[in-house]
Amino acid sequence: MGDILFGRCGREGNTVLVIKNARFVDESIKDILIEDNRIHAVVEQYQGDGEIIDLEGKSYISSGWIDLHTHAFPKYAPYCSHPDLIGYSTGVTTVVDAGSTGANDIAEFYELSRNCKTRVFAFCNVSKIGLKRIDELADLTNLELEPIRKLYEKHPDFIVGLKARMSASVIGENGITPLKIAKSFTKQLKLPLMVHIGSEPPKIEEILAELESGDILTHCFNGKDNNIFRDQDFPLSELIRAIERGIILDIGHGTASFSFHIAKKAITAGVLFDTISTDIYMRNKENGPVYDMATTLTKFLALGYRLDKVIHAVTEKPAQILKQPLLGRIRPGNYADLTIFQLQEKPIKLVDSHGVTMEATQRVVPTAVVLGGKHIELTNNRPS
Ligand SMILES: [Zn+2]
Structure with missing residues (x-):
């Protein structure tokens, strides 16, 4: 001092x-x-x-904000944008793409990211087609380990984990099977798995049971029926056990995946999130309800979280999850x-x-x- x-x-x-x-x-x-x-x-x-x-x-x-769940690959609508449009120009210095590309396209995304000002990492979709179709886990022949392994060996500083979107419109008739396959891939590659949750099937309880230490549950405060509370005031026992095992809770706001009601329930029940991310892409950036990271952070201040806690969730915590010790903290050498x-x-x-509103007097x-x-x-x- x-x-x-x-x-x-x-x-x-x-x-x-x-x-x-x-x-x-x-x-x-x-x-x-x-x-x-x-x-x-x-x-x-x-x-x-x-x-x-x-x-x-x-x-x-x-430290520069890190958005752990974005859609930064421009090619496949609707879940598309560009790293610099949702990145540095909005205060986010690192964007992490959450499975917009799989093995078929991630090399192209890597090349694109090298020409961006914003720092870019990617969770590789376990389905090789990525979000070219939005039922990417309906055909299990799209899940192949070897192409992912080769790409990870080539781009270990870019691919930070795998992504599986486990909700009804994505999995077709496959139930929990795509998640079991995804887990077998991440175990072999020693990478974390980011799992998107939404409408069932599969049931949230079944999904939580598969997740291990370091795996990331995104859309954790979504307000669909299949949410982490169901219709109770206390969290599911499967969630508590998963948290005890060391899973990460990520916000992943998105068009359909963040509920003030669930966020308030979480405060009352003492369920703590780890990271605040936007799940931003062109449409929810332009038309809301996401707009940008600053608006998402403003929501957490309005919910009563302290500024240092909110900023920790977009700096130090995601840097730790990404295993990037030179990011996330303001200290010499970083x-x-x-x-x-x-x-x-x-x-x-x-x-x-859900169209529910909250008035705030202060904005980030x-x-x-x-x-x-x-x-x-x-x-x-x-x-x-
Ligand atoms: Zn997403």
């Missing part, structure tokens, strides 16, 4: 980017020195030169992926996936990101 750094921190000729008077989510105010796309130091006060961005203690800073945002006192009507507004060693101002904030 109390450290003051004088002079130049960079080597001769290196431009140093300095974010001065940045407000952290614990309300401390510090200066962040960035060099070569890495955080060089975090100090009380830097008195030296460099390219200075002074936030005057007014704007918050956090990538200088940063999101600068404000809490603006401006009324907003928030809408969940991202104003800039730091990515690739550059400070990028954001201009396309969602209009009120």
